[in-house]
Amino acid sequence: MPQLRPNTPPPPDYYRNNLLRVVEFVAHTYADLLNPRELLYLHSVTQVSRDAQRLLARLISRKGPRIREDRLNYTEVGCLQTQLQQLEQQGLIDRNPAAPADRLLMLCTKDELVAWFPGFARSSKAVLLGDIVTRYSDVQLHTRLSACLNWVSIRQAGMLDLLRLLYFGDSYRDLSAFVLEDLGLVRYEPYVIDRSNRQFDHRDDLDRYLTLRSARDLSHRLADFPQLAAEVTTQLLHQPCETRIEQRTRDRALNRLGHWHERLGELDSALACYAGSNTHPARERSVRILKKTGQVQRSECLQQQLIEAPRCAEEEDFAQRFGKRGGGVKPPITSVRLDCATPERIEDHAAQLLTANGGVALHLENNLPLSLTALAYWPVIFAEVPGAFTNPFQSAPVDLFWPDFARTRATLIAEQDRILADPLGFRRELTSTWQAKSDTANALMSWRAMSAEVLHTILHCIPHTILFSLVGHVIRNLPMARTGFPDLTVLYGPGQYEFVEVKGPTDQLQPAQRIWFKHLTRLGANGRVLKFQAQAR
DNA sequence: TCCAATGAGG
DNA sequence: TTCACACAATCGC
DNA sequence: GATTGTGTGTCTCCTCATTGGAAA
Ligand SMILES: [Mn+2]
Ligand SMILES: [Mn+2]
Numbered sequence: 027m028p029q030l031r032p033n034t035p036p037p038p039d040y041y042r043n044n045l046l047r048v049v050e051f052v053a054h055t056y057a058d059l060l061n062p063r064e065l066l067y068l069h070s071v072t073q074v075s076r077d078a079q080r081l082l083a084r085l086i087s088r089k090g091p092r093i094r095e096d097r098l099n100y101t102e103v104g105c106l107q108t109q110l111q112q113l114e115q116q117g118l119i120d121r122n123p124a125a126p127a128d129r130l131l132m133l134c135t136k137d138e139l140v141a142w143f144p145g146f147a148r149s150s151k152a153v154l155l156g157d158i159v160t161r162y163s164d165v166q167l168h169t170r171l172s173a174c175l176n177w178v179s180i181r182q183a184g185m186l187d188l189l190r191l192l193y194f195g196d197s198y199r200d201l202s203a204f205v206l207e208d209l210g211l212v213r214y215e216p217y218v219i220d221r222s223n224r225q226f227d228h229r230d231d232l233d234r235y236l237t238l239r240s241a242r243d244l245s246h247r248l249a250d251f252p253q254l255a256a257e258v259t260t261q262l263l264h265q266p267c268e269t270r271i272e273q274r275t276r277d278r279a280l281n282r283l284g285h286w287h288e289r290l291g292e293l294d295s296a297l298a299c300y301a302g303s304n305t306h307p308a309r310e311r312s313v314r315i316l317k318k319t320g321q322v323q324r325s326e327c328l329q330q331q332l333i334e335a336p337r338c339a340e341e342e343d344f345a346q347r348f349g350k351r352g353g354g355v356k357p358p359i360t361s362v363r364l365d366c367a368t369p370e371r372i373e374d375h376a377a378q379l380l381t382a383n384g385g386v387a388l389h390l391e392n393n394l395p396l397s398l399t400a401l402a403y404w405p406v407i408f409a410e411v412p413g414a415f416t417n418p419f420q421s422a423p424v425d426l427f428w429p430d431f432a433r434t435r436a437t438l439i440a441e442q443d444r445i446l447a448d449p450l451g452f453r454r455e456l457t458s459t460w461q462a463k464s465d466t467a468n469a470l471m472s473w474r475a476m477s478a479e480v481l482h483t484i485l486h487c488i489p490h491t492i493l494f495s496l497v498g499h500v501i502r503n504l505p506m507a508r509t510g511f512p513d514l515t516v517l518y519g520p521g522q523y524e525f526v527e528v529k530g531p532t533d534q535l536q537p538a539q540r541i542w543f544k545h546l547t548r549l550g551a552n553g554r555v556l557k558f559q560a561q562a563r
Numbered sequence: 564t565c566c567a568a569t570g571a572g573g
Numbered sequence: 574t575t576c577a578c579a580c581a582a583t584c585g586c
Numbered sequence: 587g588a589t590t591g592t593g594t595g596t597c598t599c600c601t602c603a604t605t606g607g608a609a610a
Contacts, residue, residue, distance in 0.1 A: 032573050032600075040573095089570065097571095136606065151606065198574085198598085205573060211599050246574090289591095314590090351585070351588065372578095391577085509576065532580055534588080539577090 030208040038102035041083035042076070044204040048193045051418065055221070056192055059229040067185045070116045078109040082118060085180055087201055092125060094133055095176040110178060119178050127159045127167040133177055142174050195225055195417035195424075197239075203419050213466040214419055215408045223413035225424075231268065238265060238275045245282040259283050259295060263302045270428060277305035284311060293319055306337065310344045317349075338429075339506040339541050357527075357535075357543035357555050364531060364558040373513045376528040376556050385518035386483060387526075392511045393475040394525075398484070398493065399500040399507075400470035401456045402446055404463060406438045406501065407470070422469035432502040439501060446497070449490040456481065487517035495549045507545075510538030512553060524552040531560040 030036055052060075053068050060068070071082065081103045085093060095110070103109055113119040131139065136151040139158065146157050162170065180186065191197050206212045226232040244251065244258050262280055267273045284299030293315050300308040300315075309332055316325035332345035347354040362379070377387035388394075400407065407422065411434055414423035425431050432439060445451045460481055465473055485493070500507040512527035525546060527539055535543075535555060546553040 030573055033602085034573070036573070087571085135604090202572095202599095206599065209573065209599080513577095530579075533578060534590095536577075 030205065032209065035101070036208075039076070039080065041087070041201070042080045044201050045071070045079065045083040045086065047204075048189055048201070052189055052192045055224060056226070059226065059232060061229075064185065064188065067182060070118055074112050074116050074118070075109070077104050078112045078116075081106070081109045082113060083201070085113075085119065085178070086186060090179060091183065092123075092129070092133055092177045092179045095178060118181055120181050121178050122168075122172050122176055123179050124164065124168055125179075127162060127164045128155060130167060130171050130177075131155050131158060133171075133175065138174070142170075192226075193417065194419055199419065207419075211465070213463075214421070215463075215466055215468070217408055217410060217415045217420070219418065220410065220413060220415050223416060225416045234266070234268065234272055235275075238262075238267075238272055238279070241265070242275055242279040242282075245279040245286070248283070248286045255283065255286060256295075259287075259299060263298065271424075274305065277303040277308070281305065281308055281311075284308065288315065304337070306340045307344075309337070309341060310348075313344075313348060339503070340537055343537055343541050343544075354540065355544055355547070357540070357547070357553060359555045359557055361557045361559055364560060372530045372558065373528045376526065376558075377514055377516075380514070380516050380526065380556075385516060385522075387514045387516045388480060388483075389513060390475055390480075390511075390515050391513055392509060393472045394484075394515050395496060395500045395507060395511050396470040397472050397476035398456070399497045400468045401459045401463075401476075401481075402452070402497040403439065403442055403501045404459050404468070406435050406442055407468065409435055409438050411435065419467075421467035426469055427505050427508065429505055431504055443498065446494055452490055452494060453485050456485065483517050484515070487520055487523045489521055492549065492551050496551065499545060499549060506538070506541060510536060510540075510542040512539070512542065512546075524554060526553070527555045529555055529557045531558055 049068055049071050084100050098106055114121050139154055143158050146154055187197060190200060207214060241258050241262050244254060248255055262276055265276055267276050280299045280303040284296045287296035287299060297312060297315055300312045309328060313325050313329050329345050329348060332341045336342035373389050377389065381387050414425060416424060445455055460478060512525040514526040514528060516526055517523050543553055
C-alpha cells in the first residue's frame with residue numbers, strides 16, 4: 027500500500043516515524059545485549075520533542091558529516107533553532123564542531139570563498155581551497171568561518187551505524203528503504219520475522235562481528251595504512267569465529283591480506299593468510315606461491331588435494347587446469363573478424379550480427395539463469411526456515427548463497443520439482459509467479475531484465491527440458507551459478523536458441539565462464555563463444 | 564552556454 | 574562492493 | 587596464443603536543482 031507520491035510532501039511525521047520504527051525494533055529485539063551507553067542513546071532519541079525527532083530524522087538522511095544550518099529548510103520542523111538546541115543538549119548533535127580546515131571550507135561554494143577570503147588568486151576551487159588552507163591554521167579558520175555560517179554534525183555516528191546494522195542486518199541500506207517501499211518501487215515478500223533466531227544471539231556475537239568487520243574494512247584500505255597489515259593479519263589469524271557469516275568475513279579479509287602480502291613479495295606471510303582461510307581462492311593462491319618458490323612437491327600435493335576434495339567448483343577447475351596449458355574442457359568457439367571500429371559495446375555489435383536474419387538477442391548475462399530460478403523456486407527461496415528471516419526488508423533468506431542452502435530445503439525443492447517437471451506446469455508456475463510477485467525484492471530476480479515479454483519469448487523458444495534442468499542446477503549450486511553465464515541469450519524460434527559469450531580481441535574466457543560452459547554442455551544446452559579478432563594488417 | 568557530477572527529495 | 578571487461582606483462586611451445 | 591595480474595567502470599529508483607568547470 028504505497029503511501030507516498032513522488033514530489034508530493036509526505037505527512038509531517040513520515041520520516042520521524044521511520045526513524046522510530048528502527049529504534050523500537052532494535053530496543054525490542056536487542057534490549058538484552060545493548061550496553062548502557064547504547065541504551066541511553068536510544069532513550070535520548072525517544073525523549074526529545076516531536077519536532078526535534080523530525081529534524082533528527084532529516085539530518086540522518088543528509089550526506090554529512092557536516093551540514094550547513096542554512097540548508098535545513100524543513101516545513102514540518104517548527105522553530106529550527108529550538109530543535110537544534112534540544113538535540114545538542116541531548117548529545118545527539120554537535121554545533122559548529124571543529125574539523126580539518128579543508129573539510130570546513132568544503133561547506134562553502136566557490137563564490138562564498140571568493141567573497142569571504144578576498145585577496146586570493148582566482149582559480150579553480152581546489153587550488154583556492156589549498157591556498158586558503160596554507161594561510162590559516164585549523165583553529166583560525168574555524169573562528170573565521172563561524173562568523174560566516176553555522177553547521178551541525180551528528181554526534182556518535184557509530185550509534186546510528188549500529189542501529190542500521192541491527193535493524194537491516196547489514197550496513198548497506200538506510201532509511202531510504204522505507205521511502206522506496208512506500209513509493210511502491212519495491213515490494214517485499216511478507217515473511218514473518220523469526221524472533222527466536224536473532225542475527226546476534228549474545229553480545230559476544232555482535233562484538234566479534236564488529237571486530238571482524240573493522241578488520242575487513244581495513245583489508246580494503248591497506249594502501250592507506252600499510253603499517254597495519256601485519257597487525258591485522260595476526261589479529262585475524264587468531265580471531266575465533268562461531269558463525270558462518272563470521273567465518274566468511276574472516277576468510278575474505280584473510281584472502282585480501284594474502285594478496286597484499288603477495289604483491290609485496292612477502293610470500294611466507296601470504297601463505298600464512300591463505301592457510302587460515304577456508305574460502306576460494308586461498309588454496310589456489312597457495313598452489314601458485316609454492317610452485318613459484320620452488321616447493322614443487324608441496325605445490326603438487328596441495329593441487330592433488332584440490333582435485334580429490336575441492337571445496338568449490340572454482341577450486342576443481344583450477345586444479346584440473348593449472349600447469350597444463352590448454353588443458354580442461356573448451357567450449358565451441360566461433361571466430362569473426364572485427365572489420366570496422368565499433369564505438370558501441372561489443373555485445374551489442376554481436377547481437378546485431380547474430381540476429382541479422384531474424385531472432386532476438388538479449389544481453390542478460392547472469393540474469394537469465396538467476397531470474398528464471400527466482401520465478402521457478404519462489405516458495406522455496408522464501409520458505410520460513412528457522413533463522414532464515416531475522417530482519418525487516420530482506421530480499422533473500424540469510425543463507426541463500428551458503429553451500430547447503432539446497433540441502434536445508436531438499437524436501438521443498440523436490441515438491442516444487444514435481445510441479446516444474448511438467449512442461450505446462452513449468453510455464454504456468456513461472457508466468458503466474460511473475461504476475462503475482464512483480465517488483466517484489468528477490469536477490470536472484472531482476473525485474474527490469476526479465477520483463478513479461480522477455481519471459482514469454484524465453485518460454486516459447488527454449489525447450490522445457492533445458493529450462494527445467496537449468497533452474498534445477500542453479501537452485502542446487504547457487505554459489506557457483508551466480509556468476510559467469512554467457513552474455514547473450516539468442517532466441518531464433520521454438521527449440522532454436524543459443525547462449526553466446528562475446529569476447530573482444532583482447533578478452534579471455536574467465537574461470538567462472540568456463541565452469542558455466544562445462545555445465546551447459548552437461549545439461550545439453552546450446553552454448554558457444556563468439557570471438558572477435560582484430561583486423562590483420 | 565553547456566555539461567557532468569553531486570546531492571536532496573519523494 | 575560486485576562482476577565482468579580492458580589491457581599489459583609474461584610464459585611456453 | 588595462453589596465462590596471469592592489475593586497473594577500471596557501473597551499480598543497487600527516478601527527477602530536479604545546484605555547482606563548478608570547460609567549451610564556445
Ligand atoms: Mn559480459
Ligand atoms: Mn563477454
